[in-house]
Each structure stands twice: as C-alpha cells, then as structure tokens.
Amino acid sequence: MSGTDWEGFAFQGIGTDWEISTHLPLTAALRESLLDHIERFDAAWSRFRADSLVAAMARAPGRYRFPDEAAALGPLYSTLYGLTDGAMTPLIGSSLERLGYDPAYSLRPAGPPLPAPAWESVLSWSGTSLTASEPVVLDIGAAGKGLLVDLLAAELEGAGTGSFIIDASGDLLVRGPDPVSVALEHPYNPAQAIGVVELDGRALCASAANRRAWGDGLHHVLDGTTGQPVRTAVATWALAETAMVADALATALFFVPGALLADTFDFSWLTVFSDGSATYSAEFEGKLFS
Known part of the structure; x- marks a missing residue:
C-alpha cells in the first residue's frame, strides 16, 4: 500500500493485526472507543473465548440475542449458503475444530473431516435473534473481519474523520479524495506481488489458503458439505462497497465462479487457482503483472 502524510494507529484485534491511517492523529478518546467496539464485537462473535455468545451456543441450544450487526450478517450468509449449495456456511466452526483450528489452537486433527450441519435443520436466524435446536459452533470468519471494518469506519465517519484507511491484515477500506495503491500478494510468496489495485473509496478483501494453514495441506477455507479444505482456488480478491460484502465474496469465490456471484452482487473480483x-x-x- 502506498501513500504519504498518514498517521498510523496500530493494534491487535480479533486475533489479527490492524492499522488505521489518518491525516491527523486520532484522539485518545476515539482510539479507546474503537478498541472498546472491537472488544464488544469479540465478546459476541468469537469462538476462541469461553465467555462469548458463540461459545454459549456451542454449549447449549436456545435463543440468543446478538448485536445489531447480526441483522445484516444473517441475510448475507443465507444468500451465499444458497448460491454455494451449502459449501459456505456460518456453521463451519465444528468442521474447523475437528481439523485442529480450535479455541486451543491445537492444529491437530481430532478425526476425519466433519461436514457442517445443515443450516435449515439446526439454526433459525431472524434479525438479531439466533435460535439453535442443538449446540452449534458458529463461525463468521468468512465475513466477520470485513463487518468489523465497516463498523469501525462508521465510527470514524461519525467522529468527523475525513480521510482514512483501515487495514485489517489485508482487508482494506479507503475513504478520502485520493486513490491508494495496493499490492496483490503472491499466494505462494508473501514478499512478491502479482499485481496492483488503485483502491478508491471501495473495500478490497482477500482470502488465501496459505494465510491460516497447518499440518498436511490443511487450511481454514473449508467446504461445509464435506468439511475438507478447498483444493482448487488458492487466493481471491473482491472489491465491493462494503468490507463485509467484499470479505464474504472473497470466501465465496473459493466455491463458485465470480460470474455466478455477480448475478446477485455488485462487485469485481480476481481468483487464482x-x-x-x-x-x-x-x-x-x-493490473496483473505478466
């Protein structure tokens, strides 16, 4: 990413590195408010902490009230669940844990791949209310980081922050009058770029099989119908008006062609196989390099 005259606010949030760049330093009060927002988000949606709402759903069935952002997240996941024939699902958590991507980060499979439960059989998602008929391990990782980017962007805009860049470990949102050059990371060599994007007012989100990989060919992008890692696509990029949508579509591109998704969503995309x-x-x- 290129640019000058930016002040950076770097921090850790939801298990990854963040940086918010602005032309003027953020006030201490705004920084604290942003960090508080991340903590509230994590307390609701994380499957890696025992005190979260998601952890409560994994222990017992019942009706759970989630924060307001759930009202937008549910329909997005529902649409993509249908378009991918169940391959992309918010119920992928149990499949990830089976392969070792669990709250303890054991990174050791506990058995053969486990398909995700059928959404329609175990979960009702209506607005901010989620009702599970049995314990389920919710995982919104396919769209959650992008969603949090949008929530922080709304807070920055509400505070009168004119121009800013939010970089959530490669999920990017730019607001301001000038475009920002963003390198597209080579899926097999993080020190090399395969192209560049001039990001101007939209969100750019990427997903890659090498970002969270372990063991013998295991990684975090699983097909919900089989519980197994996807082997065809290795890296994807999606540009959309919101980071939540771009993040979700970057994952959906592992399962279905971009042209199919474009019938429903207004976005642009790149998939590397x-x-x-x-x-x-x-x-x-x-622009892709030759």
Missing part, C-alpha cells in the same frame, strides 16, 4: 491460472471480472480495477 492452484494450477497458476487466474480468472477475473471485466471491470476488475487491478
């Missing part, structure tokens, strides 16, 4: 080939939308804002 394990054989080295790539496909992208006609309006993709990036």
Whole structure:
C-alpha cells in the first residue's frame, strides 16, 4: 500500500493485526472507543473465548440475542449458503475444530473431516435473534473481519474523520479524495506481488489458503458439505462497497465462479487457482503483472 502524510494507529484485534491511517492523529478518546467496539464485537462473535455468545451456543441450544450487526450478517450468509449449495456456511466452526483450528489452537486433527450441519435443520436466524435446536459452533470468519471494518469506519465517519484507511491484515477500506495503491500478494510468496489495485473509496478483501494453514495441506477455507479444505482456488480478491460484502465474496469465490456471484452482487473480483491460472471480472480495477 502506498501513500504519504498518514498517521498510523496500530493494534491487535480479533486475533489479527490492524492499522488505521489518518491525516491527523486520532484522539485518545476515539482510539479507546474503537478498541472498546472491537472488544464488544469479540465478546459476541468469537469462538476462541469461553465467555462469548458463540461459545454459549456451542454449549447449549436456545435463543440468543446478538448485536445489531447480526441483522445484516444473517441475510448475507443465507444468500451465499444458497448460491454455494451449502459449501459456505456460518456453521463451519465444528468442521474447523475437528481439523485442529480450535479455541486451543491445537492444529491437530481430532478425526476425519466433519461436514457442517445443515443450516435449515439446526439454526433459525431472524434479525438479531439466533435460535439453535442443538449446540452449534458458529463461525463468521468468512465475513466477520470485513463487518468489523465497516463498523469501525462508521465510527470514524461519525467522529468527523475525513480521510482514512483501515487495514485489517489485508482487508482494506479507503475513504478520502485520493486513490491508494495496493499490492496483490503472491499466494505462494508473501514478499512478491502479482499485481496492483488503485483502491478508491471501495473495500478490497482477500482470502488465501496459505494465510491460516497447518499440518498436511490443511487450511481454514473449508467446504461445509464435506468439511475438507478447498483444493482448487488458492487466493481471491473482491472489491465491493462494503468490507463485509467484499470479505464474504472473497470466501465465496473459493466455491463458485465470480460470474455466478455477480448475478446477485455488485462487485469485481480476481481468483487464482492452484494450477497458476487466474480468472477475473471485466471491470476488475487491478493490473496483473505478466
């Protein structure tokens, strides 16, 4: 990412590195408010802490009231669950834990891959109310980081912060009059770029099989119908008006072609496959290096 005259506020949140860049330093009160917002989000949605709402759902069935952002998150997941024939699901948590991506970060499979339970059989999601008929391990990792980017952006805008860049370990949102150049990381070599995007007012989110990988070919992008890691796509990028949508679509691109998703969503995209080939939308804002 390029740019000058930016002041950076770096911190850890939801298990990853963040940086918010602004032309003027953020006040101490605003910084504290942003960190408090992240803590509230984590307390609701994290499956890695025992005191979260998600952890409570994993222990016992019942009706749970989630924060306001659940009202937008549910329909997005429901749409993508349908478009991917169940491959992308918020109920992938038990499948991740089976393969070792559990709250203790054991990174050791506890058995063969476990398909996610069928959404329609175990979970009702209505607005901010989630009702589980049995214990379920919710995991909103496919869209959650992007959602939090949008929530922090709304807080920055509400505080009168004119121009800013939010970088949540590669999930980016830019607000301001000037575009920002963003390198597209090579899926097999983080020190190398395969292209560049001029990001101007939209969100850019990426997903890659090498970002959270362990063991013998295991990684965090699982097919909910099988519980197994996806082996075809290795890296994806999506640009959309909100980071939540871009983040979710970057994951959905592992399961279905971008052209199919474009019938429902207004976004541009790039998918790189394990054989080295790539496909992208006609309006993709990036430039790929030869």
